[in-house]
Amino acid sequence: MFNSTALADRTILVTGASSGLGRATCVVLSQLGARVIAVGRDEGRLIETAEQLEGNGHLVRPFDLSNVNDIPPWMKSLATDHGPLLGVVHSAGQHLARPLQMLKPDAVQELMQVNVTAGMMLAKGLRQRGVHESPASIVFLSSVMGQVGQAGVSAYCASKGAVDAMTRSLALELAPQGIRVNAVAPGQVETEMLDQQKQTLTAEQFDRIKAMHPLGLGQPEDVAHAIAFLLADTSRWINGTTLTVDGGYTIH
Numbered sequence: 001m002f003n004s005t006a007l008a009d010r011t012i013l014v015t016g017a018s019s020g021l022g023r024a025t026c027v028v029l030s031q032l033g034a035r036v037i038a039v040g041r042d043e044g045r046l047i048e049t050a051e052q053l054e055g056n057g058h059l060v061r062p063f064d065l066s067n068v069n070d071i072p073p074w075m076k077s078l079a080t081d082h083g084p085l086l087g088v089v090h091s092a093g094q095h096l097a098r099p100l101q102m103l104k105p106d107a108v109q110e111l112m113q114v115n116v117t118a119g120m121m122l123a124k125g126l127r128q129r130g131v132h133e134s135p136a137s138i139v140f141l142s143s144v145m146g147q148v149g150q151a152g153v154s155a156y157c158a159s160k161g162a163v164d165a166m167t168r169s170l171a172l173e174l175a176p177q178g179i180r181v182n183a184v185a186p187g188q189v190e191t192e193m194l195d196q197q198k199q200t201l202t203a204e205q206f207d208r209i210k211a212m213h214p215l216g217l218g219q220p221e222d223v224a225h226a227i228a229f230l231l232a233d234t235s236r237w238i239n240g241t242t243l244t245v246d247g248g249y250t251i252h
């Protein structure tokens, strides 16, 4: 049974907390009694997230995750100041819809930096002595796009396939430290990222994607609850897996 007190008073760092799934995750975790460290670049929007949280002691920490070398020392200083973390949720991410003939290496690299390399450096940061509790848990945001293909989205799909592969290997590597590593793979959820994607699609293309979701498009809370489950000790024997949360998109 899901232990609703498992996250009470535990500290969890959530990236992408200024928007969409990251923001919803912060809200759900705060409702479960956790203390949230909300991370993103836009301080104003992080403060908006903090204003929606239940309980006290939440922190807003603006940080540009494309500065990947700085992530482990920054996490060390967070833990020194605020205590060890129960977990990390890496919900910061970028999307790129670009046909191959228009795809530039710099744009691919920027996307990979945030979606993949930053996730790896967050795991590296968490494994340091004094930074994590034991047991601890990492949840990466993958996507159904790591499992299926979509024309014009190859860089994004590649990044999410990499997240799934990284999840399996890090789960093996960090198990001796008591750190579990899992991912969630959402289908289309109604966030700003979806608004951004809509601009690159015709109404017919969007309706087709919508129709591929037997339970309709997701809401951010649908994904946030799955993330909370993977953080809590109710999922203590789940490791190295990608949990698909897509309203049935991938069962076609």
Ligand SMILES: NC(=O)c1ccc[n+]([C@@H]2O[C@H](COP(=O)([O-])OP(=O)(O)OC[C@H]3O[C@@H](n4cnc5c(N)ncnc54)[C@H](OP(=O)(O)O)[C@@H]3O)[C@@H](O)[C@H]2O)c1
Pocket (backbone or CB within 6 Å): 015, 016, 017, 018, 019, 020, 021, 022, 039, 040, 041, 042, 043, 045, 063, 064, 065, 066, 090, 091, 092, 093, 094, 095, 114, 141, 142, 143, 144, 185, 186, 187, 188, 189, 190, 191, 192, 193, 194
């Ligand atoms: N929405 C969906 O339908 C969907 C489906 C499958 C998977 N996902 C995945 O779920 C995750 C969250 O998606 P979302 O829909 O919540 O996206 P979103 O609303 O566009 O939010 C993206 C977040 O990433 C942060 N971010 C981007 N670049 C950053 C950087 N360099 N440093 C720090 N933070 C950065 C943004 O914060 P700032 O602007 O404040 O920096 C923002 O909080 C992503 O990994 C996405 O690929 C989403």
